Amino acid sequence: MAFSLGRTLAVRFALTMGLALVAIALWAYRGTTQILRDQLDRSLHSSYQVQSAALALQGSIVPLPNVDEQGFIEINRMVVGRDVTGRIVQANADLAMDLALDSIAFRRALKGQPTTTDGTWRGRRVRAFYGPARGTAGAVAVLEVASFVAPIQAASRDALFRMIATALLGALASLAGALWLIRSALEPVEAIARQAGAMQGGRTGQRITAHADVIELRGLIEVLNQMLERLERSYEWHRQIVRDLGHDLRTPIATMRATVEMALWTERPLDQYREALASTLEEIDRLTHITDAFSLLAKLESGDLVPTLVQTDVRTVAGQAVDRAREVGGHDIRFTRPDEALQAPVDARLLGIVVDQLLDNARRHTPPGTKVDVAVAAQDGHVRVIVEDEGPGVSEDKIGQLFNRFYRGDPARGRQAGLGLGLTLAAALVDLHGGRITAERRSPRGLRIRIELPSGPPGDSLSNSHRSEARQDQPDRAR
Amino acid sequence: MRILIVEDDPKLGALLQAGLREEEFDAEWVKSGEEGVARALTERYDLLLLDYMLPKKNGRDVATELRRAGRQFPILMLTARDSADDLEEALRAGVSDLMGKPFRFAELVDRIVRLTSPTES
Numbered sequence: 369m370a371f372s373l374g375r376t377l378a379v380r381f382a383l384t385m386g387l388a389l390v391a392i393a394l395w396a397y398r399g400t401t402q403i404l405r406d407q408l409d410r411s412l413h414s415s416y417q418v419q420s421a422a423l424a425l426q427g428s429i430v431p432l433p434n435v436d437e438q439g440f441i442e443i444n445r446m447v448v449g450r451d452v453t454g455r456i457v458q459a460n461a462d463l464a465m466d467l468a469l470d471s472i473a474f475r476r477a478l479k480g481q482p483t484t485t486d487g488t489w490r491g492r493r494v495r496a497f498y499g500p501a502r503g504t505a506g507a508v509a510v511l512e513v514a515s516f517v518a519p520i521q522a523a524s525r526d527a528l529f530r531m532i533a534t535a536l537l538g539a540l541a542s543l544a545g546a547l548w549l550i551r552s553a554l555e556p557v558e559a560i561a562r563q564a565g566a567m568q569g570g571r572t573g574q575r576i577t578a579h580a581d582v583i584e585l586r587g588l589i590e591v592l593n594q595m596l597e598r599l600e601r602s603y604e605w606h607r608q609i610v611r612d613l614g615h616d617l618r619t620p621i622a623t624m625r626a627t628v629e630m631a632l633w634t635e636r637p638l639d640q641y642r643e644a645l646a647s648t649l650e651e652i653d654r655l656t657h658i659t660d661a662f663s664l665l666a667k668l669e670s671g672d673l674v675p676t677l678v679q680t681d682v683r684t685v686a687g688q689a690v691d692r693a694r695e696v697g698g699h700d701i702r703f704t705r706p707d708e709a710l711q712a713p714v715d716a717r718l719l720g721i722v723v724d725q726l727l728d729n730a731r732r733h734t735p736p737g738t739k740v741d742v743a744v745a746a747q748d749g750h751v752r753v754i755v756e757d758e759g760p761g762v763s764e765d766k767i768g769q770l771f772n773r774f775y776r777g778d779p780a781r782g783r784q785a786g787l788g789l790g791l792t793l794a795a796a797l798v799d800l801h802g803g804r805i806t807a808e809r810r811s812p813r814g815l816r817i818r819i820e821l822p823s824g825p826p827g828d829s830l831s832n833s834h835r836s837e838a839r840q841d842q843p844d845r846a847r
Numbered sequence: 848m849r850i851l852i853v854e855d856d857p858k859l860g861a862l863l864q865a866g867l868r869e870e871e872f873d874a875e876w877v878k879s880g881e882e883g884v885a886r887a888l889t890e891r892y893d894l895l896l897l898d899y900m901l902p903k904k905n906g907r908d909v910a911t912e913l914r915r916a917g918r919q920f921p922i923l924m925l926t927a928r929d930s931a932d933d934l935e936e937a938l939r940a941g942v943s944d945l946m947g948k949p950f951r952f953a954e955l956v957d958r959i960v961r962l963t964s965p966t967e968s
Contacts, residue, residue, distance in 0.1 A: 611930075615900070618927035622949035623859045629952045630866045647858065 374554055378546035386539025393531030400527050404520040405495070409484050412497035415513045416482075419447045419460075423511065424502045432461040440464075444515050446489065449501060449508030450474065457507045466490055467514055473498040477510040486517075493517045556585055564592070572600050609662070616658055620651040627651075661793055664721070668796045675715035675800050682710045682719070682751045682821065686744045689723035698736045701727070704743040712751040712823045714801055719821075722797045725790040726755040726817050733815075734759035746823065750803075753819040761809045770807045771795035791817075848963060849891065852876040853883035853909060854898045854925070863896065870956055880904030884912050892920055893963050899926035899937065907940045914941035921962040925950070 422430045429447050432440070440446075440463045449458035454469045466489055473483040477498035487496040496514035556579035567574045575593045579585050624647075631644035667673040683705045690703045723742070730740045734757045741756040762770060770791050791807075794817075798805040803821040810816050850872050854860035860876050867874035877883050880901045887895060895913070899906040910922050921943040926933065937945060943962055946955060 615927040618948040619856050619859060622925075622927075623856070623862060625949040626859070626862050626866065626952050630862070630869070633866075633869070633952070647862075651858070 374547065374550040377550050378543055381546040382539050382543030385542035386535060389535030389538045390532065393528070393535045396531055397524065397528040401520070401524045404523060405517075408495055408515055408517070408520055409497070412484065412495060412513045412515060413482070413499075415445055415447065416497050416499045416511055419513060420499065420502050420511050423449065423458075423508060429458050429460050429511075435461070437463060441492075441516060444519065446494070446512075446514040448512050448514075450510045450512060451507040452478065452509045454510075464489075464514075467494070467496070467512065470496060470498070474510055474512075477512075487514060489514065489516070493521075556582060560585070560589065560592070567596075572604065574600075609665075613658070613662055617655060620654045620658075624648050624651045661725075661790070665793050665796070668793070668800070673718075673800065675718055677713040677715060677801070679711050680714050680716050680719075682712050682714065682753065683744050685714070685716050685719045686723050686742060686753055689720055689727060690742050692724060693727040693731065693740075696731070699731050699734065700737065700739045702739060702741050704741065706745060710744055710746050710751045710823070712821045714821060718797050718800065722794045722819065723753060723755070725794040726753075726819075729790045729794075729817075730755055730757035730759070730815070733757065749823055750820040751823050753821075754816060756810060756814060756816045758810075758814045761813055761815045762807070764809075767807060767809060771805060794819075848893045849873045849875070850894045850896055850959065851883065851887055851890075851892045852896045853878075853880065853901065853906070854896075855879060855901050856898070866952055867896075867956075867959075872959070880906070880909045883909050887913055887918060887920075888916055894920055894959055895922045896959070897922055897924050897942070899924055899928055899933070906942075907937055910937070910940040910942050923955075923958055923962055 419429050422428070429449055432443060432445070435443065440461055445460070446464035446467055447460040448456045448464050448467050450469070451457045454471065454474050456465055456467065459465050459467075468488045470485045470487050473485040473496070476483045477500050480500050482497065482499040484495065484497050487494050493516070494514040495517050496512055498510055498512050501508040501511045559578040560576055563576055563578045575596060576589050578589075580589045627644050627647050631641055664673070687703060687705065690701055693699070693701050727740065727742070734740065738758040740758075741754075743752075743754045743756075745752050745754075771794075795805050798819055798821070801821055803819060805820075806818050808816050808818075850867055852860060852863050852867070852874055854863060854876065855878050857878070860878060864874045864876040875886070877886055881904055883895070883897065883901075884904070895909075897906045897909055901909070904912075906924055906926070910924070913922070922941065924937050924942045924945045925948060926937070926945055927948040928934075934945060944958060946958060
């Protein structure tokens with residue numbers, strides 16, 4: 369189910385802020401109430417001291433003006449003198465005579481311990497201070513000063529209401545602010561998504577530029593643009609392959625068509641028909657070779673090709689490939705191998721294709737009749753297969769790209785039939801074996817391609833970082 | 848009528864030469880652009896049958912070079928490439944006509960005849 373991230377974040381943030389503000393308000397309310405209570409207690413104590421002094425000096429409590437009950441409540445100060453039994457013997461107003469006695473506080477005051485306590489007056493809550501009366505002012509033993517707590521309760525309630533209201537308003541403000549912030553934060557993402565959505569299939573060079581100057585988004589945009597570049601290269605490569613497939617299939621098809629058409633053109637001797645059929649068969653083999661290479665590369669690309677690694681004598685695999693190349697003819701193919709077996713964990717069929725591709729590459733790019741040397745050897749825990757030709761080699765700036773999957777061939781090497789994927793395919797298959805393939809220019813002319821395969825058990829392979837390399841280790845005098 | 852075939856594919860080249868000879872053309876065949884230019888500059892031909900994809904010097908380069916050298920004979924290009932850019936490039940290079948691979952041999956002969964007829968030239 370789809371939901372709005374912005375709205376969810378804003379609501380969560382506002383709820384968090386609201387709860388925090390309510391907690392702060394409650395904490396502040398408790399603090400305010402306590403402060404007001406402490407102030408009232410200090411005020412009662414001050415009144416007690418004044419009235420106590422007055423009692424000592426003049427023998428009576430300072431009276432209040434004659435007021436009604438409402439006036440009495442507003443003045444909010446009751447002072448009574450109690451005798452040793454707790455009976456009120458003096459009061460600052462007649463209304464104060466109804467002040468209830470707290471016997472515990474009273475007894476403590478009698479013992480000389482001033483005590484503040486909660487009491488009642490005509491059902492109203494009061495705060496009362498009990499203290500011993502100084503001197504011998506008649507029968508007054510304890511002086512009690514009391515105040516209604518209703519005003520401070522009202523003040524506290526008012527403060528609490530304001531604080532809660534502030535918390536709620538704060539939560540609403542947080543919600544609005546969070547929505548605004550999140551919208552501001554998400555707007556670039558939406559802009560990037562809009563720009564990505566507007567990109568058209570098949571067009572190259574399209575990149576995300578929206579908000580690329582925002583430091584926080586720069587990394588994301590770089591990653592997206594790198595991904596676009598990779599996709600674009602992959603797309604270009606596949607488009608090129610499809611185009612080249614079409615191109616490379618046309619020549620053998622053209623040959624077959626012309627062969628058959630000319631055979632049917634006029635009455636011919638039987639051997640010419642046989643020749644035409646043999647030629648057509650060769651072209652069918654050529655087409656099969658192209659489609660096989662294409663299919664194999666597609667499997668490699670999709671990761672569907674899993675090699676069956678079995679300890680195999682690489683001499684045999686390379687020797688069979690040499691035999692196949694010799695059958696085709698046209699070149700002087702020489703094969704050098706040691707007497708002892710060269711065992712390595714390989715997929716014989718796939719390694720055979722690798723050597724076929726290297727020989728095919730050498731034959732296609734070198735003049736007929738020239739030498740192609742194939743050698744197999746063991747060295748440093750590896751089995752090596754080396755194919756050397758006497759062709760024009762590869763130009764200096766192209767040798768580093770020989771095995772690149774995007775490399776389409778060096779014009780100096782001429783036409784690359786069979787999709788021009790031979791070396792790309794060979795490199796991918798060597799990688800699949802955990803091996804390494806390198807290319808170097810020969811002096812004075814020619815190309816040397818070297819394969820190194822681990823001769824240990826499967827998995828004990830070379831580091832990936834050193835696979836599929838090309839280098840030039842000799843001065844170029846030929847080109 | 849002398850025709851020079853420039854085609855690097857050995858089977859197709861041989862086939863074209865044999866087929867055109869059967870049609871009583873005086874067909875010669877070379878396998879590279881360099882050879883094609885050299886031969887066309889030193890000898891007289893009535894038509895050049897030129898493949899596009901040739902190693903090193905491709906068909907377009909060959910056509911350009913011959914036109915620059917003042918050779919006016921018709922050039923019929925055989926090509927497996929069919930993108931608009933490629934065709935436009937070839938025509939700009941001075942190619943008289945193009946035939947896509949695969950082609951009908953009878954149509955190839957018709958084109959050669961048409962390109963070498965007096966009205967075309």
